[in-house]
Amino acid sequence: MxxxxxxxxxxxxxxxxxxxxxxxxxxxxxxxxxxxVVGSTFKGLVAGLLIGFFARKVKSxxxxxxxxxxxxxxxxxxxxxxxxYFWKIILPGSVVGIIVGYATQKHQETPAVQKTAT
Amino acid sequence: MNGISDAALHHLREVAxxxxxxxxxxxxxxxxGRGGMGTVYLARDLRLDREVxxxxxxxxxxxxxxxRLLREARVLARLEHPGIVPVHDAGLLPCGxxxxxxxxxxxxxxxxxxxAAPLPERLRAFERICEAVAFAHAHGVIxxxxxxxxxxxxPFGEVLVMDWGVAKVAPHLVGAFCCSxxxxxxxxxxxxxxxxxxxxxxxxxxxxxxGTEAGTILGTPGYMPPEQERGEVxxxxxxxxxxxxxxxxxxxxxxxxxxxxxxEAIRRRAMATEPAQRYPQVEELAADxxxxxxxxxxxxxxxxxxxxxxxxxxxxxxxxxxxxxxxVMRVLLxxxxxx
Amino acid sequence: MDSRAGDRFPLTRRSVVEATxxxxxxxxxxxxxxxxxxxxxPVYKVLRVRWRLDREDAEDLTQEFxxxxxxxxxxxxxxxxxxxxxxxxRTCLDGFAANERKAARRLKRGGGQxxxxxxxxxxxxxxxxxxxxxxxxxxxxxxRxxxxxxxxxxxxxxxxxSEATGKAVHFHLFExxxxxxxxxxxxxxxxxxxxxxxxxxxxxxxxxxAVRRELRRLVLERLRELTxxxxxxxxxxxxxxxxxxVKSPGGPK
Numbered sequence: 001m002x003x004x005x006x007x008x009x010x011x012x013x014x015x016x017x018x019x020x021x022x023x024x025x026x027x028x029x030x031x032x033x034x035x036x037v038v039g040s041t042f043k044g045l046v047a048g049l050l051i052g053f054f055a056r057k058v059k060s061x062x063x064x065x066x067x068x069x070x071x072x073x074x075x076x077x078x079x080x081x082x083x084x085y086f087w088k089i090i091l092p093g094s095v096v097g098i099i100v101g102y103a104t105q106k107h108q109e110t111p112a113v114q115k116t117a118t
Numbered sequence: 119m120n121g122i123s124d125a126a127l128h129h130l131r132e133v134a135x136x137x138x139x140x141x142x143x144x145x146x147x148x149x150x151g152r153g154g155m156g157t158v159y160l161a162r163d164l165r166l167d168r169e170v171x172x173x174x175x176x177x178x179x180x181x182x183x184x185x186r187l188l189r190e191a192r193v194l195a196r197l198e199h200p201g202i203v204p205v206h207d208a209g210l211l212p213c214g215x216x217x218x219x220x221x222x223x224x225x226x227x228x229x230x231x232x233x234a235a236p237l238p239e240r241l242r243a244f245e246r247i248c249e250a251v252a253f254a255h256a257h258g259v260i261x262x263x264x265x266x267x268x269x270x271x272x273p274f275g276e277v278l279v280m281d282w283g284v285a286k287v288a289p290h291l292v293g294a295f296c297c298s299x300x301x302x303x304x305x306x307x308x309x310x311x312x313x314x315x316x317x318x319x320x321x322x323x324x325x326x327x328x329g330t331e332a333g334t335i336l337g338t339p340g341y342m343p344p345e346q347e348r349g350e351v352x353x354x355x356x357x358x359x360x361x362x363x364x365x366x367x368x369x370x371x372x373x374x375x376x377x378x379x380x381x382e383a384i385r386r387r388a389m390a391t392e393p394a395q396r397y398p399q400v401e402e403l404a405a406d407x408x409x410x411x412x413x414x415x416x417x418x419x420x421x422x423x424x425x426x427x428x429x430x431x432x433x434x435x436x437x438x439x440x441x442x443x444x445x446v447m448r449v450l451l452x453x454x455x456x457x
Numbered sequence: 458m459d460s461r462a463g464d465r466f467p468l469t470r471r472s473v474v475e476a477t478x479x480x481x482x483x484x485x486x487x488x489x490x491x492x493x494x495x496x497x498x499p500v501y502k503v504l505r506v507r508w509r510l511d512r513e514d515a516e517d518l519t520q521e522f523x524x525x526x527x528x529x530x531x532x533x534x535x536x537x538x539x540x541x542x543x544x545x546x547r548t549c550l551d552g553f554a555a556n557e558r559k560a561a562r563r564l565k566r567g568g569g570q571x572x573x574x575x576x577x578x579x580x581x582x583x584x585x586x587x588x589x590x591x592x593x594x595x596x597x598x599x600x601r602x603x604x605x606x607x608x609x610x611x612x613x614x615x616x617x618x619s620e621a622t623g624k625a626v627h628f629h630l631f632e633x634x635x636x637x638x639x640x641x642x643x644x645x646x647x648x649x650x651x652x653x654x655x656x657x658x659x660x661x662x663x664x665x666x667a668v669r670r671e672l673r674r675l676v677l678e679r680l681r682e683l684t685x686x687x688x689x690x691x692x693x694x695x696x697x698x699x700x701x702x703v704k705s706p707g708g709p710k
Contacts, residue, residue, distance in 0.1 A: 010437050014444055025452045091451055099440050121583035122608050125639035130608050133635055134673040135698045
């Protein structure tokens with residue numbers, strides 16, 4: 001699996017969880033949870049993809065983590081606009097960026113092995 | 119005469135067995151090893167001032183068409199692959215034996231290497247063996263004597279498949295090569311004393327494609343498939359090497375712990391009694407092993423749901439751990455931010 | 458006969474085991490003499506070491522064993538299809554020694570009836586110097602001593618070859634490096650041998666290579682004589698020298 005794809009998938013999964021945790025951190029948003037999860041997932045997918053491309057280009061773990069943090073924080077910042085949940089959004093979003101940055105840099109790109117894969 | 123001491127007797131037996139290298143540019147330095155099929159010496163090539171491994175083998179009766187054997191040697195000498203020991207020279211000695219000079223390989227035999235190397239490293243070495251053998255197959259050459267003693271592992275983990283002395287060469291390839299002129303890289307093969315030079319690769323009685331007489335048994339017990347053990351020469355094809363590779367894999371899997379089931383399944387399929395039940399080609403065996411190493415499902419093994427789940431977790435261990443770490447962190451954030 | 462019956466160059470390259478069955482009594486006797494020359498030492502040693510006979514009894518029994526074999530045609534009855542000749546001979550020896558032991562209980566043998574001139578003192582010296590091979594079973598011990606005898610004869614052949622062909626320096630080098638060298642505290646180097654003989658070092662290498670080739674040929678000739686069949690000859694050659702002599706130009710034709 002290549003790094004951008006890996007970042008995309010990991011970012012997406014973390015995005016889903018990020019969205020769902022709104023049920024715990026801000027129960028009052030329950031009615032909007034579907035759109036929150038979709039938005040959060042989309043944010044995770046895009047951030048993961050970008051971080052994946054970055055990790056492929058730049059072979060440095062610290063830089064990749066820093067890039068992940070920046071992208072995660074930036075995207076989360078856009079989400080915070082117009083909401084009262086600045087830290088509740090910016091912190092988890094940044095952590096997602098850091099995790100994806102770390103994971104994509106560590107991830108070994110393997111050539112496709114023929115036939116049956118799961 | 120006061121008799122010969124044990125030490126002198128041992129020495130005399132050795133020197134009496136020394137090949138007659140007069141007329142060749144080689145000089146024996148020491149004996150590297152003896153096998154049932156010949157002796158390998160460390161020799162010095164006086165012409166090029168370098169050390170070579172010199173294998174001296176006895177020519178069997180009825181060696182047959184020497185020209186054909188020479189052509190076979192050419193085919194084998196052209197197997198240029200990092201995993202195959204290059205043959206520099208070949209010829210007939212005045213003492214009636216044949217020799218071939220190869221690159222001197224430094225390293226450990228696979229059996230020694232396997233004693234110390236962890237399983238993943240052993241499996242990677244096995245993958246490289248498969249690559250070399252597959253390359254030879256692609257050039258119409260079947261090794262027929264793959265065993266731990268015939269594989270060397272260099273100091274940097276490089277793998278070299280040695281001793282192609284009982285290799286079988288596809289007839290169509292022998293024909294094809296015989297028409298092409300000698301290249302400078304042949305280093306003497308078929309040139310110079312060409313009349314006297316003959317192939318060594320066929321030195322044990324095997325000929326090309328159908329050169330080995332039916333009923334002739336070549337190879338090593340435990341590392342040759344049933345059809346080879348029965349001397350059914352006509353039935354020997356690439357799948358004979360697949361069987362031997364299975365045996366090699368079994369050797370590499372030996373240890374205190376029983377081998378993982380998918381690996382055992384790969385070994386079993388490679389070593390199926392019927393050639394038709396084996397991997398049809400070495401590439402497929404290697405691909406199945408690569409799938410195992412990549413954490414994918416192997417063709418040879420029907421896995422249970424539990425095994426599948428376990429493999430998934432093993433394969434994606436890092437992301438799974440990261441997701442779990444994220445969730446823990448998230449819970450902690452909720453806890454602290456809401457206080 | 459003389460213990461150096463094997464000193465002659467072999468008259469033919471045919472098996473002396475076969476010669477013991479020849480219609481011509483002279484050929485038969487010659488074959489028998491060659492067999493004695495090659496086998497008496499291992500026979501004597503087995504009697505001394507494994508049958509624990511004292512020196513005198515072992516000497517007598519060695520003489521009697523070969524004399525009885527000649528009279529009874531023991532070697533003529535050998536069937537190459539069933540066993541190696543040396544195995545056959547050792548089995549005969551065991552049977553003979555067992556019978557003699559029984560007979561000795563009833564009647565003290567006369568002894569001293571030597572009609573073969575064998576160098577028993579030399580064999581005793583070998584026993585003293587090279588041990589009784591306690592770690593080996595009787596078959597292995599017999600084989601080891603037989604190989605020693607075989608090489609002993611071949612080295613004697615080599616000495617005569619060097620004298621006959623004016624290659625005394627060759628043999629001297631061989632003696633110093635290959636015969637004495639393995640037991641010397643420090644084996645001489647080729648350079649030292651070169652200085653000793655006034656030859657260039659490369660010549661020492663060449664001379665030694667030539668003399669070893671000759672030794673190999675002579676060992677194979679002796680072996681050819683002492684084995685009962687072509688197959689046995691090849692098997693023994695493979696066992697002793699690690700080679701298949703069939704294609705060797707130096708080997709028997």
